[in-house]
Amino acid sequence: MTEIVVSRRADATPHAAALIEGLRDIGYSLETAVSDIIDNSITAGAHRIQIITETFAEEPYIAIVDDGDGMSEDDLVAAMRPGSRNPLATREEPDLGRFGLGLKSASFSQCRRLTVISRKSGQTSAAIWDLDDVAERNEWAVQLPDDLTGLPAIEHLGPNGTIVLWQKLDRLTGGYSHNAAKRAEVINQRIAETERHLRLVFHRFMEDAKPIRLLLNGRLLQPLDPFARKNPATISDPEEKLTLIRGDVEIQSFTLPHHKQMSKAEWEDLGGPEGHLKSQGFYLYRGKRLILHGAWFGLCRQSEITKLSRVRIDIPNSMDADWKIDVKKSSAQLPPIVRDRLKKVIDRILAGSKRTYQKRGQKLVDHERLPMWHRIQADGQIRYRPNAEHPAFSDFADSLPPDLRRGFFNCVSLVGASLPLETLFADMAGTAEQIVPDQVDEDALSQAVQAVLTRMLEAKKDMKEIIALMKDNDPFRSAWEDTQRIIAATIQTKEDK
Numbered sequence: 001m002t003e004i005v006v007s008r009r010a011d012a013t014p015h016a017a018a019l020i021e022g023l024r025d026i027g028y029s030l031e032t033a034v035s036d037i038i039d040n041s042i043t044a045g046a047h048r049i050q051i052i053t054e055t056f057a058e059e060p061y062i063a064i065v066d067d068g069d070g071m072s073e074d075d076l077v078a079a080m081r082p083g084s085r086n087p088l089a090t091r092e093e094p095d096l097g098r099f100g101l102g103l104k105s106a107s108f109s110q111c112r113r114l115t116v117i118s119r120k121s122g123q124t125s126a127a128i129w130d131l132d133d134v135a136e137r138n139e140w141a142v143q144l145p146d147d148l149t150g151l152p153a154i155e156h157l158g159p160n161g162t163i164v165l166w167q168k169l170d171r172l173t174g175g176y177s178h179n180a181a182k183r184a185e186v187i188n189q190r191i192a193e194t195e196r197h198l199r200l201v202f203h204r205f206m207e208d209a210k211p212i213r214l215l216l217n218g219r220l221l222q223p224l225d226p227f228a229r230k231n232p233a234t235i236s237d238p239e240e241k242l243t244l245i246r247g248d249v250e251i252q253s254f255t256l257p258h259h260k261q262m263s264k265a266e267w268e269d270l271g272g273p274e275g276h277l278k279s280q281g282f283y284l285y286r287g288k289r290l291i292l293h294g295a296w297f298g299l300c301r302q303s304e305i306t307k308l309s310r311v312r313i314d315i316p317n318s319m320d321a322d323w324k325i326d327v328k329k330s331s332a333q334l335p336p337i338v339r340d341r342l343k344k345v346i347d348r349i350l351a352g353s354k355r356t357y358q359k360r361g362q363k364l365v366d367h368e369r370l371p372m373w374h375r376i377q378a379d380g381q382i383r384y385r386p387n388a389e390h391p392a393f394s395d396f397a398d399s400l401p402p403d404l405r406r407g408f409f410n411c412v413s414l415v416g417a418s419l420p421l422e423t424l425f426a427d428m429a430g431t432a433e434q435i436v437p438d439q440v441d442e443d444a445l446s447q448a449v450q451a452v453l454t455r456m457l458e459a460k461k462d463m464k465e466i467i468a469l470m471k472d473n474d475p476f477r478s479a480w481e482d483t484q485r486i487i488a489a490t491i492q493t494k495e496d497k
């Protein structure tokens, strides 16, 4: 760069009122804002963190109370300064912070009045950033209240710890600033939506040997492990380590159990409001705290075949610059060297899921197995066609006079030709687990059972073989109890004859 001579400088101190308003809009949501405050509590060594909301009061508030180390008044004033620490400074390993901004920017994103009350070594201090006060005075100066009694939630503070108190919740009113009941409803709804995010983001801390207890209005939140490691049907691949200059990246892939291997509640909890299709992908943790999830970083599509795959990536805070961690701790970018390694992980996952699907498809293709449908692959296309030779069709056709028989096969092939592929595909991409074969009534099922049974017995197959085959094929598989009953009754009738 060419050297430019500078002999004068002019004051360009930011306007407090303008800049502090600008800090409000760097893209926090209530979830990410609360998480940023909880990060600070965890870094301060807290083990019990309470979120207390008073939504029906004339002046509603949200308080986050911890039992961490607390701060002296000097520490507190320093902490209230936007940019309290240099992002370039090295931080200790368990420190979840980076920018010296989170406390302020997260709070202002939700409210116009932030009070921090902290107790350390028997001394209680408080400091307030009130955006209306800053607007009026246009000064970078926090208020230090003379009297702390009567500050909301102060009774929850233990021998040491900190309260972050949000008042003037102008961003959470949903437009109902003058309707207390409606306003409370909106805030409560938003808080309820935050719950799952917190259970997920901090699950590793909540599962620790010395766990962090997160309470929402007195109710203990349960960790939400996105890999369902407690479920014995979850498949965990071995952990891989990538050693880089600024630290190690640890990678581990998991395959969640099939939805039939867990309760409906557990399945829905794991999928969340977005559903399983959108929850597959990488789960990136920075110092055990989840930063982002439910994306493949553009390395692969979120498809039905990889729906149960989730990959844990762990990084230390020493790699923040390489990963371009943002102030909100909710986004990151892949360093190229890691991208190459993750591409390999994805290739392996894709190969694995394709094998599983091919195995399932095999059953349909295998002629020995009497499928109701044929899968025909030719000229780069795949067709599905009802199997006219299936005994359920052919035996019935045999009982018809020749002219009706042709009509019957025409009907069957029409069903095959009008398979609603687009709708099926759209449904599969959304909620595949809710798509089930249609139920057949007793009469239809019984006709199919009898036809198959007769054909098999004629072919001298033994009963064990017949049962195994039928159990694997629809419509019998999905109505297995009824099928078994009909088989027993049919055999009884045959023996009686």
Ligand SMILES: Nc1ncnc2c1ncn2[C@@H]1O[C@H](COP(=O)(O)OP(=O)(O)OP(=O)(O)O)[C@@H](O)[C@H]1O
Pocket: 036, 040, 041, 044, 066, 068, 069, 070, 071, 078, 079, 080, 084, 085, 096, 097, 098, 099, 100, 101, 102, 103, 104, 161, 162, 327
């Ligand atoms: N609950 C708390 N208990 C003790 N100290 C706290 C607490 N919250 C904040 N602090 C202090 O205030 C400082 C400023 O917090 P702030 O969240 O603004 O920045 P940070 O955590 O250092 O970095 P980041 O912007 O990445 O969150 C912290 O570094 C910490 O020293």
Ligand SMILES: [Mg+2]
Pocket: 036, 039, 040, 096, 097, 098, 101, 102, 103
């Ligand atoms: Mg912080």
